Amino acid sequence: MQSNRLLAALRRKDRDHLIAACDEVELTIGDVLWEPNKRIRHVYFPLDSFISQLVPVDARENLELALVGNEGMLGTSLVLGVNSSMLQARVQGSGAALRLDAASFRRELEHIPALRKQLNRYIYVLQNQLATTAACINFHSLDLRLARWLLMTHDRADFGSFHLTHKFLAQMLGVRRVGITNAAGLLQKRKLLSYSRGHITILNRAGLEKVSCGCYQVSKDMYERVLG
Amino acid sequence: MQSNRLLAALRRKDRDHLIAACDEVELTIGDVLWEPNKRIRHVYFPLDSFISQLVPVDARENLELALVGNEGMLGTSLVLGVNSSMLQARVQGSGAALRLDAASFRRELEHIPALRKQLNRYIYVLQNQLATTAACINFHSLDLRLARWLLMTHDRADFGSFHLTHKFLAQMLGVRRVGITNAAGLLQKRKLLSYSRGHITILNRAGLEKVSCGCYQVSKDMYERVLG
DNA sequence: CGCGATATGTTCGCTGCAGTACAGACAGGT
DNA sequence: ACCTGTCTGTACTGCAGCGAACATATCGCG
Numbered sequence: 001m002q003s004n005r006l007l008a009a010l011r012r013k014d015r016d017h018l019i020a021a022c023d024e025v026e027l028t029i030g031d032v033l034w035e036p037n038k039r040i041r042h043v044y045f046p047l048d049s050f051i052s053q054l055v056p057v058d059a060r061e062n063l064e065l066a067l068v069g070n071e072g073m074l075g076t077s078l079v080l081g082v083n084s085s086m087l088q089a090r091v092q093g094s095g096a097a098l099r100l101d102a103a104s105f106r107r108e109l110e111h112i113p114a115l116r117k118q119l120n121r122y123i124y125v126l127q128n129q130l131a132t133t134a135a136c137i138n139f140h141s142l143d144l145r146l147a148r149w150l151l152m153t154h155d156r157a158d159f160g161s162f163h164l165t166h167k168f169l170a171q172m173l174g175v176r177r178v179g180i181t182n183a184a185g186l187l188q189k190r191k192l193l194s195y196s197r198g199h200i201t202i203l204n205r206a207g208l209e210k211v212s213c214g215c216y217q218v219s220k221d222m223y224e225r226v227l228g
Numbered sequence: 229m230q231s232n233r234l235l236a237a238l239r240r241k242d243r244d245h246l247i248a249a250c251d252e253v254e255l256t257i258g259d260v261l262w263e264p265n266k267r268i269r270h271v272y273f274p275l276d277s278f279i280s281q282l283v284p285v286d287a288r289e290n291l292e293l294a295l296v297g298n299e300g301m302l303g304t305s306l307v308l309g310v311n312s313s314m315l316q317a318r319v320q321g322s323g324a325a326l327r328l329d330a331a332s333f334r335r336e337l338e339h340i341p342a343l344r345k346q347l348n349r350y351i352y353v354l355q356n357q358l359a360t361t362a363a364c365i366n367f368h369s370l371d372l373r374l375a376r377w378l379l380m381t382h383d384r385a386d387f388g389s390f391h392l393t394h395k396f397l398a399q400m401l402g403v404r405r406v407g408i409t410n411a412a413g414l415l416q417k418r419k420l421l422s423y424s425r426g427h428i429t430i431l432n433r434a435g436l437e438k439v440s441c442g443c444y445q446v447s448k449d450m451y452e453r454v455l456g
Numbered sequence: 457c458g459c460g461a462t463a464t465g466t467t468c469g470c471t472g473c474a475g476t477a478c479a480g481a482c483a484g485g486t
Numbered sequence: 487a488c489c490t491g492t493c494t495g496t497a498c499t500g501c502a503g504c505g506a507a508c509a510t511a512t513c514g515c516g
Contacts (some may be wrong), residue, residue, distance in 0.1 A: 134362040
């Protein structure tokens with residue numbers, strides 16, 4: 001069991017107080033924690049789970065814009081004083097998370113200035129990651145984007161294999177399923193990964209980083225610089 | 229001379245206090261107010277100027293991700309406790325703005341809770357607009373994106389014509405110059421706009437809205453709902 | 457006026473991805 | 487063992503946008 005990095009940065013007393021207020025819950029892949037523009041009832045601090053945030057497009061398609069693992073928190077809108085978000089939150093890796101209802105969370109934000117400060121910085125990082133993602137979509141080809149996506153997921157899953165079908169990846173990246181098959185085929189030919197029926201294993205992480213566009217490193221550096 | 233909508237929402241006393249602390253400055257198209265990852269020295273509340281925020285990509289290319297006019301503020305990073313941003317800020321429409329140095333701004337944030345609250349909401353809107361932009365880039369064709377861009381600029385310029393060359397638009401949208409020539413040609417054929425040597429005039433705004441993808445309306449509605 | 461600089465228009469070949477269809481591979485249930 | 491549903495691989499057409507080169511048009515300036 002891991003801890004949550006945002007909470008780990010708090011002073012022991014603040015952290016204990018906050019964790020005591022939370023429930024530890026088990027999240028299962030596929031769970032939808034919020035629908036777009038519905039009231040947010042809980043915030044989540046993932047421990048070893050991770051959660052996608054998806055923007056719905058034209059009522060049919062989706063696109064993943066942010067991945068929240070134990071380095072982050074789901075529910076930043078509440079920090080900004082708004083109790084909904086246009087993004088859908090979907091569990092993408094099963095595991096544990098600390099959960100806190102919205103009202104309690106607001107109370108904790110008032111009581112623990114360091115928490116607000118930390119989460120503000122996290123929001124800054126998220127914003128910049130969003131900017132990087134937009135640029136990546138515009139300029140980089142699908143295989144680069146796929147490599148980046150796998151690296152980000154790998155960081156949060158901290159084990160080298162996970163359950164991801166091509167169809168699922170296509171929904172995340174907002175492309176056709178066949179596009180993923182091709183891109184993944186390229187990466188597989190270079191012995192960077194292997195997969196069969198929804199089970200992807202990263203064989204050569206360093207190689208994958210080399211193939212991926214710089215966007216991965218930019219996002220990662222941003223996090224370390226502001227929150228590390 | 230317009231006022232700034234974020235400030236206009238404050239109570240008279242707060243607003244007057246804040247405005248008294250600001251300098252009114254004249255911004256000229258092309259001015260670069262910040263470079264990426266450099267220290268932010270001032271924040272700006274545009275009056276009748278407007279400012280692009282651009283993400284640099286691979287050290288050569290740019291992509292505009294946000295446009296800040298009198299409905300917003302430039303310098304939200306400071307609200308989040310970080311004194312830089314990875315985005316470049318470039319004046320895209322000449323005009324006036326209220327300027328405040330970073331230290332004073334921080335002080336005002338402490339003194340005027342309503343300001344912090346308002347700016348937090350604005351950050352939320354920006355974040356969602358960023359999400360919408362990313363989706364738009366991924367799913368929508370260039371002529372739709374161009375229509376959206378022109379509408380957003382038109383909103384902030386509040387007069388129907390502005391100085392924009394195809395080359396400049398290409399840099400904003402992260403595409404080739406020829407791509408803009410084609411897309412603009414399509415819109416011109418439908419009598420929605422006319423241009424000659426850098427001077428674009430919107431002829432039929434309603435028609436342009438109809439042609440544009442839904443992203444324009446989504447962004448606009450989001451602003452009105454949260455801040456309107 | 458003539459010149460150079462800038463802005464726009466057009467063309468060509470190429471690539472990446474969309475859309476669609478279909479075939480083979482494998483897993484789990486009965 | 488068989489069937490069925492799911493996952494993956496392959497093949498095709500079509501289009502949008504890239505990169506590059508070149509042609510034309512317009513403006514400002516000497």
